[in-house]
Amino acid sequence: MTVAREELLIAAIADLIAAPHPHPARHAAVGAASPIPAHAVMLARHRGLDVRLSLLQQRVGNPFTEGARELFDLAGQGRIDLFFLGGVQIDGQANINLIGTGQPAGSSARLPGNFGSAFMAFTVPRVILFREEHSPRVLVPKVDYVSAPGVSPPGVFRRGSPQALVTGRCVFTFDAPRARFVLASLHPGETRESVREATGFDYDEPDAVPETRGPSESDRAALAGPIRAALEDTYPQFCARVFGARAA
Amino acid sequence: MTVPLDSLDALAARVPDGAFVALPPDNSLCPVALVRALIRRGVRDLSVLGVPISGFATDLLIGAGCVASLTTSAVTLGEAGLAPRFTAAMKAGALHLTDATCPAVHTALQAAEKGVPFMPLRGMIGTDLLPQRPEWKVIDNPFADAPDPIVLIPALAPDLALIHAAMADRFGNVWVGRRRELATIAHAARATLVTAERIVEGNLMEDERLAPGVISSLYVSAVAVAERGAWPLGLLDLYGADAAHIDAYAKAARTDEGFRAYLAEHVLGPLPKAAE
Known part of the structure; x- marks a missing residue:
């Protein structure tokens, strides 16, 4: 059985969630339209990590009794350890743009908006950036609009910086003190050259760059079984696409 | 009533x-x-x-x-x-x-429900959103020992x-x-x-x-x-x-x-x- 691209990304993010980090991921929250990160948190749990997932969009049994307001209050207090952000553009300093490209930003095509990014990037100690499209138009030298900055000057309150950026081609970790990405692993089929060519910003490349570790058979069984069952009500279209139609 | x-x-x-x-x-x-x-x-x-x-x-x-x-x-x-x-x-x-x-919208309403003119909110400093919203003011946290800029969001009553x-x-x-x-x-x-x-x-x-x-x-x-x-x-x-x-x-x-x-x-x- 071939591993679906989504399964590979889920496994890669699950590895990052479990990676040693000064801020252990005890409580992860997932916002709107993030099925791959949500599945990754559930997979990390399945592999034994003691992490709680709060799913903002969950309709039945929603984890909050004060909706999104409670999510942001929790984050403000530092009670959410891990969150996921993406962007129409992401630059080499881990700045993200959720508004759109052009000058003024959004003039070429207007995207939905900032959501909570301008707050979560500061209050949540661990952020994993995720964007499937890996091309020079997404990974740019400098974003046209900063929805959330990757780093901040000393004296500006923030609990952490992005831990990593996961794309459809590779995993970059983020070196916050230097505000630079480091190529950490290549997805199957990619090379150092193919990634360099598809990336609009400069980054570091260590001597050894392994292949991204995909999901194990146990991971895949869990994803198609209990994890799907837990997330299907929230992400019906994603689950049907990746794991196939439900047997009648 | x-x-x-x-x-x-x-x-x-x-x-x-x-x-x-x-x-x-x-x-x-x-x-x-x-x-x-x-x-x-x-x-x-x-x-x-x-x-x-x-x-x-x-x-x-x-x-x-x-x-x-x-x-x-x-x-x-x-x-x-x-x-x-x-x-x-x-x-x-x-x-x-x-x-x-998102949290700025909630905060503006929370200020209105308390009947206070504004509430502070973390984050946003260094974003391109902040200069788009001139009514959101940055002050220095008066309770901190070191400089600590923080944004004030005015109350909003629909x-x-x-x-x-x-x-x-x-x-x-x-x-x-x-x-x-x-x-x-x-x-x-x-x-x-x-x-x-x-x-x-x-x-x-x-x-x-x-x-x-x-x-x-x-x-x-x-x-x-x-x-x-x-x-x-x-x-x-x-x-x-x-x-x-x-x-x-x-x-x-x-x-x-x-x-x-x-x-x-x-x-x-x-x-x-x-x-x-």
Whole structure:
């Protein structure tokens, strides 16, 4: 059985969630339209990590009794350890743009908006950036609009910086003190050259760059079984696409 | 004070042209039947506040020409993708949009419900959002030992909060279940108009198990019954979103003609229920 691209990304993010980090991921929250990160948190749990997932969009049994307001209050207090952000553009300093490209930003095509990014990037100690499209138009030298900055000057309150950026081609970790990405692993089929060519910003490349570790058979069984069952009500279209139609 | 039980159209008539109205997001008791009634009544020049984001209901209002300005943190149809009439209006320069970020919207309402002029909020410093919002001021935290810049968000009191509740009683108490963030909108707004799936006998505030999920009649100006009033959106554990319908809308509304046909069929045209 071939591993679906989504399964590979889920496994890669699950590895990052479990990676040693000064801020252990005890409580992860997932916002709107993030099925791959949500599945990754559930997979990390399945592999034994003691992490709680709060799913903002969950309709039945929603984890909050004060909706999104409670999510942001929790984050403000530092009670959410891990969150996921993406962007129409992401630059080499881990700045993200959720508004759109052009000058003024959004003039070429207007995207939905900032959501909570301008707050979560500061209050949540661990952020994993995720964007499937890996091309020079997404990974740019400098974003046209900063929805959330990757780093901040000393004296500006923030609990952490992005831990990593996961794309459809590779995993970059983020070196916050230097505000630079480091190529950490290549997805199957990619090379150092193919990634360099598809990336609009400069980054570091260590001597050894392994292949991204995909999901194990146990991971895949869990994803198609209990994890799907837990997330299907929230992400019906994603689950049907990746794991196939439900047997009648 | 008695809270009147209106027809849906009478409830819609209570929303004047030019009103500043707050709407919950698609996944949290959004009053779509009331929005359809507003479009039928031809409401104009609304200022809409998305608490904290906007979706299907706001896209309908924009497409029908009811919205002059929108303050929100995002407009999206979720898994169905971009909100087509919002996207088209932005392209045409036909909508005055004020960008926000979700917790700033909640904070502005929390300040209003406390009756204080502003509340501080972390984050946003160094974003391109902050200079877009000159009314958000950065001060130095007066309680910190070292310099600590922090943003102040002014209070925001909408004219009207519009919500769809799972049930209401004859006293005007309305039950929103665990979606208690709706209470913050009602507390902050000058008045709240509510549609409800059904009217129940008795007094919701006298039931110890239900009262925590109630917005009391103190805040509610009028109620109308709207069965399946969130459709095609979902409502708590009562019914899920009609994903096929929202997908079909997302495709149809990419063009002006497609949107007009959608409006004619599902909003202006033959009504699906006698109640609407």
